[in-house]
Amino acid sequence: xxxxxxxxxxxxxxxxxxxxxxxxxxxxxxxxxxxxxxxxxxxxxxxxxxxxxxxxxxxxxxxxxxxxxxxxxxxxxxxxxxxxxxxxxxxxxxxxxxxxxxxxxxxxxxxxxxxxxxxxxxxxxxxxxxxxxxxxxxxxxxxxxxxxxxxxxxxxxxxxxxxxxxxxxxxxxxxxxxxxxxxxxxxxxxxxxxxxxxxxxxxxxxxxxxxxxxxxxxxxxxxxxxxxxxxxxxxxxxxxxxxxxxxxxxxxxxxxxxxxxxxxxxxxxxxxxxxxxxxxxxxxxxxxxxxxxxxxxxxxxxxxxxxxxxxxxxxxxxxxxxxxxxxxxxxxxxxxxxxxxxxxxxxxxxxxxxxxxxxxxxxxxxxxxxxxxxxxxxxxxxxxxxxxxxxxxxxxxxxxxxxxxxxxxxxxxxxxxxxxxxxxxxxxxxxxxxxxxxxxxxxxxxxxxxxxxxxxxxxxxxxxxxxxxxxxxxxxxxxxxxxxxxxxxxxxxxxxxxxxxxxxxxxxxxxxxxxxxxxxxxxxxxxxxxxxxxxxxxxxxxxxxxxxxxxxxxxxxxxxxxxxxxxxxxxx
Amino acid sequence: xxxxxxxxxxxxxxxxxxxxxxxxxxxxxxxxxxxxxxxxxxxxxxxxxxxxxxxxxxxxxxxxxxxxxxxxxxxxxxxxxxxxxxxxxxxxxxxxxxxxxxxxxxxxxxxxxxxxxxxxxxxxxxxxxxxxxxxxxxxxxxxxxxxxxxxxxxxxxxxxxxxxxxxxxxxxxxxxxxxxxxxxxxxxxxxxxxxxxxxxxxxxxxxxxxxxxxxxxxxxxxxxxxxxxxxxxxxxxxxxxxxxxxxxxxxxxxxxxxxxxxxxxxxxxxxxxxxxxxxxxxxxxxxxxxxxxxxxxxxxxxxxxxxxxxxxxxxxxxxxxxxxxxxx
Numbered sequence: 001x002x003x004x005x006x007x008x009x010x011x012x013x014x015x016x017x018x019x020x021x022x023x024x025x026x027x028x029x030x031x032x033x034x035x036x037x038x039x040x041x042x043x044x045x046x047x048x049x050x051x052x053x054x055x056x057x058x059x060x061x062x063x064x065x066x067x068x069x070x071x072x073x074x075x076x077x078x079x080x081x082x083x084x085x086x087x088x089x090x091x092x093x094x095x096x097x098x099x100x101x102x103x104x105x106x107x108x109x110x111x112x113x114x115x116x117x118x119x120x121x122x123x124x125x126x127x128x129x130x131x132x133x134x135x136x137x138x139x140x141x142x143x144x145x146x147x148x149x150x151x152x153x154x155x156x157x158x159x160x161x162x163x164x165x166x167x168x169x170x171x172x173x174x175x176x177x178x179x180x181x182x183x184x185x186x187x188x189x190x191x192x193x194x195x196x197x198x199x200x201x202x203x204x205x206x207x208x209x210x211x212x213x214x215x216x217x218x219x220x221x222x223x224x225x226x227x228x229x230x231x232x233x234x235x236x237x238x239x240x241x242x243x244x245x246x247x248x249x250x251x252x253x254x255x256x257x258x259x260x261x262x263x264x265x266x267x268x269x270x271x272x273x274x275x276x277x278x279x280x281x282x283x284x285x286x287x288x289x290x291x292x293x294x295x296x297x298x299x300x301x302x303x304x305x306x307x308x309x310x311x312x313x314x315x316x317x318x319x320x321x322x323x324x325x326x327x328x329x330x331x332x333x334x335x336x337x338x339x340x341x342x343x344x345x346x347x348x349x350x351x352x353x354x355x356x357x358x359x360x361x362x363x364x365x366x367x368x369x370x371x372x373x374x375x376x377x378x379x380x381x382x383x384x385x386x387x388x389x390x391x392x393x394x395x396x397x398x399x400x401x402x403x404x405x406x407x408x409x410x411x412x413x414x415x416x417x418x419x420x421x422x423x424x425x426x427x428x429x430x431x432x433x434x435x436x437x438x439x440x441x442x443x444x445x446x447x448x449x450x451x452x453x454x455x456x457x458x459x460x461x462x463x464x465x466x467x468x469x470x471x472x473x474x475x476x477x478x479x480x481x482x483x484x485x486x487x488x489x490x491x492x493x494x495x496x497x498x499x500x501x502x503x504x505x506x507x508x509x510x511x512x513x514x515x516x517x518x519x520x521x522x523x524x525x526x527x528x529x530x531x532x533x534x535x536x537x538x539x540x541x542x543x544x545x546x547x548x549x550x551x552x553x554x555x556x557x558x559x560x561x562x563x564x565x566x567x568x569x570x571x572x
Numbered sequence: 573x574x575x576x577x578x579x580x581x582x583x584x585x586x587x588x589x590x591x592x593x594x595x596x597x598x599x600x601x602x603x604x605x606x607x608x609x610x611x612x613x614x615x616x617x618x619x620x621x622x623x624x625x626x627x628x629x630x631x632x633x634x635x636x637x638x639x640x641x642x643x644x645x646x647x648x649x650x651x652x653x654x655x656x657x658x659x660x661x662x663x664x665x666x667x668x669x670x671x672x673x674x675x676x677x678x679x680x681x682x683x684x685x686x687x688x689x690x691x692x693x694x695x696x697x698x699x700x701x702x703x704x705x706x707x708x709x710x711x712x713x714x715x716x717x718x719x720x721x722x723x724x725x726x727x728x729x730x731x732x733x734x735x736x737x738x739x740x741x742x743x744x745x746x747x748x749x750x751x752x753x754x755x756x757x758x759x760x761x762x763x764x765x766x767x768x769x770x771x772x773x774x775x776x777x778x779x780x781x782x783x784x785x786x787x788x789x790x791x792x793x794x795x796x797x798x799x800x801x802x803x804x805x806x807x808x809x810x811x812x813x814x815x816x817x818x819x820x821x822x823x824x825x826x827x828x829x830x831x832x833x834x835x836x837x838x839x840x841x842x843x844x845x846x847x848x849x850x851x852x853x854x855x856x857x858x859x860x861x862x863x864x865x866x867x868x869x870x871x872x873x874x875x876x877x878x879x880x881x882x883x884x885x886x887x888x889x890x891x892x893x894x895x896x897x898x899x900x
Contacts, residue, residue, distance in 0.1 A: 059665040066613070142624040144607075147614045160616055223666045244666070244674055245850030246747065272746060274848045278730075283745040283848070285738045446604025446863045453608065477614070484614040 044546050047267045048570035052291035053280040054558050056245060056273035060231075061221035062204040063135035066144035071204050072557035073271060076250060076565045077235045078207040081110055081129060081186070082198055083259065084555060084563070088469040090198040093259045094124070094208070094234065096184075098198070105193030105506060110201075112184040117255040118210055118232035126180035128208035131217055133178045133188070136205040139164070140218030145205040147477075147484075148467070151194045153177030173217065193504045195511065199468045208234060224248065236264050236566035247272045256566070265569040284540050290570075291545060291559055294538035296358040297417075306540055313539045313560065320365055321463030322531035323411075323426065328489035329458055331406060336397035338526035341459075342383045343390035344433040345426065347532045354421040359533040365464075365474065365522045367534045372471035372515035376534065379523045383530065387433040394434050402435030410439040411459040414448050422461055455487055462529075469555070471515035475499060479522060488528025495521050546571045573891065580884050584877065589639075591876040592869065596638065599868055600631050606662035606863045625662050638869065658870035663862050668870035675852030676837075676874070679844070681750040682851060683836030685767065686775035690836075691829070694779040698786020699818065705791065713783060720780025729773035729846045736769060743769050748849045766847075774843045778832050782825060789821040796820075823890065830886030834879045 057070035062078060065071060083093040092098060094116060099108040116124035136143040137155040149155045154175040161172055177189030190197065200206065210232040214221070222230035224242035233239065234257070237250035248271045252264040272288075274280045277295040281302065284292040294302050294312060306312040323341065325332045332338060347361035362376035363384045377384070391401070399405040411426060413419040423440045430436050438459065443451070451457050467473045477483050480499050481491040495518050502514040521527060539560045541548055547567035548560050555563035607613060607621050622628045626637055641657040658668035694717075701713035737743045748770065749763025750756075793799065794817055802812045841853035852871065859867035 058663050061665065064665065139620060140624070142617070142620045144613060144617060144621070146617055146620075159620060221665070223670075225670075243850065244671070245854060246848075272848065273850075274746070275854075276845050276848070279733075279745060279846050279848055282733050282738055286741065286745050288744055288746045444604075445861055446608050447602065448604075449608035450604035484616070 043572050044265060044569045045572055046265050048265075049268045049270065050266050050291075050545065050568060050570060051270045051272055051289050052559050053274050053277075053283075053289050053293055054248075054271035055275060057224075059221065060224055060227050060239075060242075061141075062207040063132060063138075063141055063143045063209075064221065065204060068557035072559065072562045073248060074204050074207065075235065075557070075563065076237045076269070077233045077239055078204075079235045079259075080132075080202055080204070080206045080208070081112075082202040084199070084202050084469065085260070086564075088555070090202060091260070093202070094129070094257065099201075105195075105504070106190045108186075108188040108190070108197065108201075109181075110186045110188070112186070113257060113259070114184070116234070116257055118212075118234055119238045119253045119255050120210075120232040121255065122210065122212045122232060123183070124208060124234050125183045125211075126186045127183070128211050129186050129206070130178050130180045131209040131211045131215075132205075132207050134158075134173055134176055134217040135209055137176055138173070138217040139169070143205060145203075145467075148200055148203065148205055151190045151192060151197065153189045153191050169218075193506060195504070195506050195508065196468070196470050196472055199470060203468060236262075237269060240268070245273060258566070260564075262564065262566050264566045269565070269568065281540065284542075287542075290542040291548060292540045293558075294540050296356060296538055299356045299358050299538060302538075302540070311540055311543060313541060315537050315539070315556075315560070316360070316367065316369060317465070317535040317537045317556075318367060318370060318469070319463060319465040319535040320362065320367060320531050321359075321461065321533055321535065322365070322529045324452075324460040324462045324488055324529045325526065326455055326458055326460070326489060327491070327528060328455060331397060331399070332409075332458060334397045335525055336393040337399070338530070339383060340390045340393040340397065340434055341430065342526050342530035343386045343393065344429050345530065345532055346385040346429065348385075350422070350425055351533050354418060354425055355533070358538060359536050362531050362534050363523060364519065365529060365531050366471055366515070366519045370466065370469060370471060370474065372512040372519060373474075374516070374519055374523075379520070382524050383526065390433055394436075399436070405434075405436040407437060408439070409436075409458045410441045411461070412441045412443065412448055412451060412457040413461050414445050415442050419461060426459075426461075452487055455489060463535075465535075471512065471519070472503070475515060475518050475522070476503065479518070479527060486528075490522070490528035492521055492525060492527050495527065544571050545569075573888070577884065577888065580880075580887070584880055587880060588873055588876055592639070592642065592873055593635075595869055595872045596635055599863075599865055600634075602863070604863050606865065608863065625660075627662075642873075658873070659866040661859075661864055661866050663859075663864045664867075668866045671855050671867060672852060672870055672874050675850065675855055677753070678748050678750065678849060679840075679851035679853060680837040681753075681756075682748060682770055682774065682843075682849060683833070683838070683840075685750070685771045687778065687829075687833050687836050689771050689775035690778035690782055690832075693775075694782025695786055695825075697779070697783035699790060699813075701783065701787040702790030702794065703813070710787075713787070717780040717783040720776040721784070723776075724842075725773050725777060725840070726842045726846060728776055729769065729843055732769045732773060733846070745769075746848045748847070748851070770843050770847045770849060773846070774836065774840055778836065781828060781832070785824050785828060786821060789824045790817060793817050793820045826886050826889055830882040831879060834875075834882035838875050838878050 054072065055069035057065065057073050058067060059065050059070055060074065062074045065074065079093045081093060081095040082090050085091045094112055096111045096113045099110045101108055112126060118124050133149060133152065135141050136146055136149055137152070137158045139159050139161060146155065146159050154172065154177055158172040158176050161168060164172060179187045181187050213230065213232060224244060227242055228239045231239070233253055236253055236256045238253045239248060240251050241249040250269040252266065256263055274283070277293050280289060280292040281295050283289045303312050323345065325338055325341070327333050347363070351357055351359050351361045360376055363379040364374040364376060366373035368375045394400070394402065411423050413423040420442060423442070427438055427440055430438055452460055452462065464474065464478070476499060477485045479486060479490045480496050498514045498518050502511045505511040522529065523531065537556065541560060546569045561567060605627065607618055619628065626634055638659065641659060658672070660666070661668055661671060664671065697713045697717060701710045704710050733745055737745050744765045747766050749766030751758065751761035755761035799812060799816055802816055838852060841857040843849070844851040844853045855867055856871040859871065
């Protein structure tokens with residue numbers, strides 16, 4: 001910059017300083033402080049701009065999306081009939097009360113709260129919720145979570161109709177079991193009772209559609225940059241700006257219905273799209289971000305830098321990873337071989353060596369904090385690290401000291417450094433404790449996924465994250481013989497029977513007991529997976545951020561507390 | 573010259589057809605598809621999605637549809653000029669043209685800034701080095717350019733961020749600070765806190781190359797008879813260097829500058845990722861990993877066009893720099 005240019009800057013700088021002083025004084029007078037929910041010490045201010053790290057969503061369309069970055073942002077902008085509270089209980093959100101369910105459990109009658117409005121001032125009516133469900137079932141939209149609504153009468157018929165004409169589509173749409181009885185009453189008809197259906201009504205694929213803007217269920221949902229002008233919102237925030245690959249800026253929705261009494265206090269909330277956690281952590285250090293996901297490759301350094309419980313927080317994620325096995329191939333069809341592999345894995349060492357202690361070592365498929373789940377060490381005696389027992393199981397399978405074990409068994413992994421480290425750890429463990437050699441096949445993510453879905457692998461490092469807080473999301477479809485996402489060839493008559501008997505079981509205690517038994521069967525027979533860790537989330541949060549509690553209840557998608565982002569605020 | 577340029581531009585058509593065809597074939601030979609990252613997708617839903625995006629059709633049919641849309645002009649387009657329809661992204665639910673144009677706007681600014689940085693500092697270093705051959709200044713310039721060649725951009729970026737942003741607080745870590753294009757020449761419109769580190773990280777390697785080539789080329793020209801003759805005629809050293817030596821040393825620099833500029837303005841995945849810059853590099857690499865066929869095809873065709881056009885510009889500039897070169 002030349003001297004002449006600098007000279008011209010002085011009046012500008014002086015003006016900026018004066019303006020800043022005026023704004024600061026105005027802010028001090030206008031503060032409306034509330035006690036911080038978490039500590040009770042920090043004083044929440046009314047206003048402020050919060051910038052948090054996020055990941056860019058693939059789409060803003062809640063009726064198409066499947067991934068956490070999408071769901072995290074969509075939940076800030078829209079809300080459904082129900083929501084889950086901090087205890088994972090279903091509570092009314094846009095609905096006035098819990099649904100009235102017919103005696104046979106198939107008809108749900110839901111009354112909306114009075115005076116609901118979209119952010120643009122238009123009425124939010126029952127028809128908007130009907131259209132939301134119809135969009136997810138609509139074949140033109142091809143919603144990735146359509147299967148979550150499969151129990152609604154006609155939804156599958158609509159979604160999977162073979163090349164329907166426009167007239168046929170209209171008929172199929174009309175046959176979907178969701179109707180607006182009047183402006184404030186929605187009626188949903190199920191083909192079979194589903195005890196978890198109220199939970200489904202809290203999920204993104206049932207969020208309403210602003211039918212005054214998008215009347216056709218097959219109409220394309222506006223993309224991010226167009227969304228501020230082209231869409232209306234019924235969540236706590238409205239989208240004011242969307243710059244692809246860069247950020248989304250949100251402001252409080254003036255028509256937010258605040259079902260739980262919590263409304264945004266921030267002037268603006270910016271979700272900065274950053275995939276690289278190391279970059280995000282540097283931006284956190286330079287105060288460009290007030291929230292970042294911690295880089296787990298340098299976790300111990302971050303903990304000492306930011307202080308455990310001061311700015312660094314850890315919480316559980318509803319997710320399990322493990323060694324998946326193709327039971328359709330020899331010798332993995334032999335339960336003794338599978339148990340030998342499971343018992344040869346020192347899970348705590350794996351977590352410490354590969355993941356810098358970032359996760360929770362486990363032998364349970366369903367985490368303990370999920371109903372019907374089990375503690376991480378619940379199955380240690382049967383399936384946890386025990387080299388002697390592992391060798392015995394291998395001998396029982398006909399391979400004493402690994403002799404005669406097929407030499408071509410391979411472990412299919414992705415090309416991330418964590419996957420490669422995990423593969424190397426397991427390869428070494430099997431050689432050391434069982435004297436068997438396995439090959440490592442490192443491929444890129446899409447190839448790996450393609451081979452997994454084709455069940456073209458022997459061993460595979462994979463896992464699962466829950467869709468909602470119920471054990472059925474951990475087992476249904478995954479472990480029944482020949483079911484739609486059973487990619488391990490797990491086949492166990494008792495598992496099949498337990499799941500079939502309890503999908504519609506309204507006796508919740510019996511249902512949970514059945515799923516607990518399914519979890520036990522999965523682990524003890526290694527029916528497709530030997531779990532090795534539950535993932536933890538690691539956050540950096542500035543001390544002046546309030547309401548962003550660490551994930552105590554496992555509903556967070558990306559940021560800490562993003563299931564109730566309206567609670568986020570800043571303190572003095 | 574005009575006929576030559578037109579002929580070269582016409583050659584673009586078969587070239588782009590070949591690039592598009594090879595990319596299409598290779599892309600479909602690699603296992604995996606755009607919806608494979610969702611491990612919860614029931615097969616029926618996957619089939620529905622594939623049908624929605626024509627992926628259920630045979631590959632040759634998909635090729636036909638793609639090439640047809642690419643070739644046919646869109647008479648409904650606004651503004652009313654012709655541009656190819658690059659289709660829709662399979663994973664982002666957006667038009668590929670939008671993804672490329674938005675990303676390219678940022679990448680081009682970053683790349684152009686890095687190119688100017690590389691050109692200014694590379695030429696200066698090379699000239700100073702050549703004029704002071706085997707002096708401490710020459711050794712210093714050689715060491716600096718060796719450093720630029722040897723150290724990868726991600727190391728420079730990471731170390732730069734830690735020292736100058738995190739420790740000293742001089743610069744920001746996130747985003748690009750370039751202004752709207754019409755304000756490009758207004759230095760006050762730039763957010764220099766966001767500009768310096770990415771530009772230096774991206775520009776150091778090309779700067780080093782330019783410095784080395786300039787030095788070598790300058791030394792060669794300095795030994796030419798016409799330079800000796802100019803000195804004998806009593807011309808000032810400044811005139812000899814600027815008018816005769818530097819100008820005649822530019823040909824090899826121009827040769828590398830064209831592809832270098834094309835590479836810089838079409839995005840850098842690493843620098844864009846480290847500084848969370850919304851350029852075109854990241855979408856392209858992500859598209860490869862996610863098998864987003866639409867974005868892979870669109871960006872490949874775009875990259876090929878950029879390289880061809882940059883080379884054409886270089887060839888035209890040859891004639892401007894060296895009067896002996898004439899195109900017919």
